[in-house]
Amino acid sequence: MSDPPAQITATLASLGIEVLERDWLSSNSVLFTSADPLETATVVDTGYSRDAPRTVELLRQRLRGRALGRVVNTHLHSDHCGGNAEIIRRFGSSIWVPDVSLEVVRQWDEKQLTYHATDQRCERFAVAGGVRSGSEVRLGGRPWQAWSTPGHDPDALVYFEPRSKVLIAGDALWRDRLAIIFPALAGADGFSGVRETLRAIESLAPRVVIPGHGPAFTDVSAALRSSRERLAAFEREPAKHFSYALRALAMFRMLEYRHQRRAELRAWMRAAPVLEAGRRALALDSENTLRLVDACLDRLQADGQLARSGDILSVGAR
Ligand SMILES: [Zn+2]
Incomplete structure (x- = not known):
């Protein structure tokens, strides 16, 4: 089934969302602007550090003079928070991360943050606070639910808006690939975390998924099926x-x-x-x-x- 792009665009526009999609090195950035002039804009995820100047430029064009109050990160892989430091400098935004990652970020423990092991770059940034799984964050004038999605990253959160059923999935669900299961690489059981995450996403029954990489899509059951097939193959071998x-x-x-x-x-x-x-x-x-x-x-x-x-x-x- 092919996606109806016009329908996706209309749904996202009704939520005040613009998705900035770049190549695979940088995650998508999901920009929320609200009709309410008192609410400042928020961006979910900021891409890789190399692209930070371009990210700032893309945001500036879309903000048209509006303030960018907050950055919210789904998780702290280098391709999702690499623009944070530059965005603080340019827009003075406050940064919100999954609360389970707060201490690691505050101490900037590059080992735990994986930048050391992967030999990837991420400029240190100051963090304002943490988002807890099960809580709600106001984005574009609506409450979005934060859900824990272990597997790819044990600390990752996704964001779900229950009326429109739009899901910002980070790297928990892609359209036709499964992201690396980092805990499994480190010798822990990451596979059950992925299974749990796919089950949780299925129970939300999202209509539109904005993945961390690649375009937004609606054929969610096909994506879940293909992720499960990949997971089963990885578990077998x-x-x-x-x-x-x-x-x-x-x-x-x-x-x-x-x-x-x-x-x-x-x-x-x-x-x-x-x-x-x-x-x-x-x-x-x-x-x-x-x-x-x-x-x-x-x-x-x-x-x-x-x-x-x-x-x-x-x-x-x-
Ligand atoms: Zn990731």
Whole structure:
């Protein structure tokens, strides 16, 4: 079933929402403006740090002089909160994060915040407060419910508006892929968190989902079905999840750098700290890891995601 884009646009416009969609490196930013002149604008998620100047420019164009009072983050991966610091500087906004992440952000513990393990960048920012799962946040003049969605990130929240049944899903539900299950990579049980999250989203019966990456969609049952199929495949064969994570993290890195020597990317993939527990769990010695790295790079090239010219890899056409 194809989405009716006009209907989605109309629904989102009625809620005061504009979605800023960029390439996969930066999460979508969901901007709320209200008809009420007393309510300042809010943006949910701010993309990756490299895109921060562009994010500020896009927001400025849409705000048309209005104040951006708040930033709300679904979770604290670098591609969702990388624009926070620049937005504070430019708009003086206050930053709200899931309350379970408050202390980690206040202390700026880069290990817990995953930036250290993934070797991704995120400028430190000051936080104003935390949003608790089960509470409501006023966005665009309406109350939105915060729901806990462990799995991809144990601390992540999604936001749901029960009258329109619109869901801001962050990385808890994408249209045709399942985001990396980070706790599983770290050797914990992340799979049951994903199952719980998919069940919770299904029970909300959203009509429109604004994912963290990619366009908004309405065929929610197909997305849930495909996520469950992926989850089952990963549970049957955790090595599949490891390979998927290896490819996804390599592509994220390539989207950041655009071009890289193959040997450099290969060395990074072989030793990335975020994959260390997975390598141990799968008993991959350095030779086996390298074989897997090469298979992943070959597949990314065969899929057209990477292009190779001599020693240099570049982001491909798709
Ligand atoms: Zn994420």
